[in-house]
Amino acid sequence: MSSPRVLVIGPASKVGVHLVEQLVAQGISPRVAVRRPEAESRDGPVPVRFDFTDPATFAEAVDEVDAIFVMWPPGAGAVRRSVIPLLEVARERGVRRVVFLSVFGAGTLSFLPHAQVERWLESSGLEHVILRAGYFMQNLSTMHRRDIALHSEVFIPAGRGHLGLVDTRDVAAIALKALLEPGHERVYELTGGESLDFYEVAAIFSAVLGEPIVYRAPSFASFIRRWRGREISAGMLAFMTLEYAFTRLDRSGGLTADVERVLGRPPLTLRRFVDDHRERWSEAYQLSR
Ligand SMILES: NC(=O)c1ccc[n+]([C@@H]2O[C@H](COP(=O)([O-])OP(=O)(O)OC[C@H]3O[C@@H](n4cnc5c(N)ncnc54)[C@H](OP(=O)(O)O)[C@@H]3O)[C@@H](O)[C@H]2O)c1
Structure with a gap:
């Protein structure tokens, strides 16, 4: 079976950088969504121009992609004008699976922007895995x-x-599994x-x-x-x-056992x-x- 086509939003972010490395180590070259593709190395994964503040960049980024890793940069504006419109375009364009980097506590602190994205995903019909990561x-x-x-x-x-x-190398390792393997839970709470x-x-x-x-x-x-x-x-x-x-x-x-449960090691x-x-x-x- 061919590998899924994966898009990574925030490939230079604390999780994204390790996720890209780990995907490449598995022989999967992801598409990476960056604000300045011209500044990317020619030897690295294929960059596509993407900016949360410019919805005109969304369609090309998600076109012909199966699974996306999405995070919300706090400086990129309200999620209803950034992450959610991106996910709407992704759904229209046939993306099947979304792995969303949320934050520890979003399950109870419903005013957090991350919680808004979680609620949207839950009613979206998209396959999704939410990673509520600790500090x-x-x-x-x-x-x-x-x-x-x-x-x-x-x-x-x-x-x-x-x-x-939590070490973002662990968060990335779980994001990788959630992007590539079926049968994951809807939400993981990730702490060290x-x-x-x-x-x-x-x-x-x-x-x-x-x-x-x-x-x-x-x-x-x-x-x-x-x-x-x-x-x-x-x-x-x-x-x-x-x-x-x-x-x-x-x-x-608080601590959870989800990292060990998913990765099979502490x-x-x-x-x-x-x-x-x-x-x-x-x-x-x-x-x-
Ligand atoms: N830090 C934590 O401890 C922690 C813990 C749990 C959850 N989180 C959540 O994880 C998310 C990411 O946080 P982080 O600390 O990992 O972020 P980060 O390392 O600062 O990375 C932010 C990324 O967003 C990109 N970016 C910024 N503005 C953008 C825009 N307008 N369009 C497209 N890309 C843009 C940046 O690209 P450039 O390289 O071009 O600047 C960078 O790759 C946040 O929602 C945060 O709440 C963070």
Whole structure:
């Protein structure tokens, strides 16, 4: 049987980048939906021009595709004007299966944009798998890397709130299965195997790197002040601050067994994640970016 034709939205995102790698390793070259196809490497998967803020790009992206991995970039506008219209076009054009990257808590926090997409999918008639993922370890190697590399500190306004941090390599491995195999459940709740607060996160960094990394637990005001000087949209900063406000309430630290159930092995640990990305925590790496 021929492989399904797969489209990946957000191929450079924290999950997308690993999903593309894992698809290619299986011999499947996905189509990748990017805002600037001209900037993509010629040796990589075939890019198609796609922008959530430009509905004219939707039809070509989903044409002759069987299955799509979809995520919603918080800066890309309301889901009713971005993700949902894309899914409507996908359904019209014969896409059969959608794997949607949602967020842990979307099952109860019905006001979240992700929950709106979930509700649309449930009544869409499309085959779908919803991945409600917990806090990504990769936030630490991207957005928060600079504070760790240059100041030896974790600077996140989450107080003593706990999170079931998950490695996006695991989320991508489950997205891959959900795209390629029949018979998956409609919803998976994806966490790592440990519920940690950021004091414990910093302690794991210190132990693995052999140098002190301190958790500062800043106030929201000092967090926003520090981030104002960085390249981030106001919408994204507001979304991030809101997420950490929830974390502070300490209701987001629950763990599930779904990663192990689907992958047949325990989730990757934070210790392993820090060790695998050692070069990223160095000042030299940060300054070279
Ligand atoms: N971060 C977490 O801990 C976490 C946990 C669970 C769920 N989630 C959810 O996962 C989703 C993705 O978050 P993330 O942190 O993984 O994002 P991310 O790594 O920042 O990636 C965002 C991606 O969206 C693309 N993009 C941005 N604006 C676009 C537009 N207008 N049209 C098309 N593509 C666009 C970006 O492309 P460029 O490369 O061109 O900028 C990038 O590939 C969000 O809905 C978030 O709520 C996140």
